[in-house]
Amino acid sequence: MPQYLPNTSLTSMSIGPRIFAYAQGYHGQLIEAQGRLNNTGEHADVYYANGQTSIGPTTRWRDKYLIYVDDENILHDVVYKDSEWKPGTLSQYQHGDHIGVRCAPYSKLAAATVPIEGNTIICVYYQTTEKHGPVSMITFLPGNSWTELTALLQLLASLRDPPLYGTSLSAVKPRAGICLEQRKKKGDEITAEQSKTFPVVYLQWDTHALAHGQGKTIRPIPGLEEFGLSPHTSLSVVDDGTNLYCFYITNANKVEMIRIEQGQATAVIDDIVSPTPRSAIAAVMPLQQRDRIILFYQVWDTGDSEKIDIKAQTFGRGKGGADDWQSMLTTDLMDG
DSSP, X not given: OOOBOTTOXXXXXXXXXXXXXXXXXXXXXXXXXXXXXXXXXXXXXXXXXXXXXXXXXXXXXXXXXXXXXXXXXBEEEEEEETTEEEEOSGGGOEETTEESOBOOTTOOEEEEEEEETTEEEEEEEEEOSSTTOOXXXXXXXXXSOEEOOOOTTOOOTTOSOOXXXXXXXXXXXXXXXXXXXXXXOTTOXXXXXXXXXXXXXXXXXXXXXXXXXXXXXXXXXXXXXXXXXXXXXXXXXXXXXXXXXXEEEBTTSOEEXXXXXXXXXXXXXXXXXXXXXXXXXXXXXXXXXXXXXXXXXXXXETTEEEEEEEEEEEEEEOSSOTTOEEEEEEEEGGXX
């Protein structure tokens, strides 16, 4: 079994009944962990680890795209196609007067897919090296090439609260209730209506407040002061089409879960777990099971503080409404 790199980035997704989590190994390799929902003697539909592999030749699933940053801060993609992982073309994108998209050395990444004009577009968010650390987006139409439609969330020097340098990023598909009001400005390359077709991305201000952005609009979410987000908190957002849930790490190094509606937040679960300091977190809601959420996070290996384990915690929604969630079972990815 692979050893995980301490403080590795984490991301996860669901394709059909399968759940995939991605992390970095101790020696730098990219690792894919496969799993699915399964029944145990005590629980129904909880996460079951089903094996891990380093990114390379494999024979498992359909097209997948994994985005990462190399040691020169250039964006890369690897693509699972024709039953194997292959290098993509992102690192060869002509970006201005040079080859490759260079992000800030502290940048995190987020990605989401959206349907635009009958095509499924991949949108990738990253922080640039420019003043105030603006977040930009690059898009990809599978089968074609990468395109930088516009630099999104570009913040002018006059703005009071730019993104936190190294902010966590998480993105979801747009829908009524979470889309931001858009205003067309002179010189904009995209219209307000086009902006609403892009994902909604969640990030942290330099004031440590939680913010959301879409198109060229970005603003903080009010009413979150009481929740005490830690500086450089790791956050992960999932959406069931009606309710949007956010997991984040507090100043006390506890993972908490809130529901965000109409720009306001409601506490759902406090003190879920204490991960390793600086642990990333990644949540996924299985596409075929909207009453389950799987949360991935890092913990110290029992009995050996030099090693890191990744846990997968399953949450189930009860019959008491949008905020009736309970922790069901925690699984070790090493068990797969």
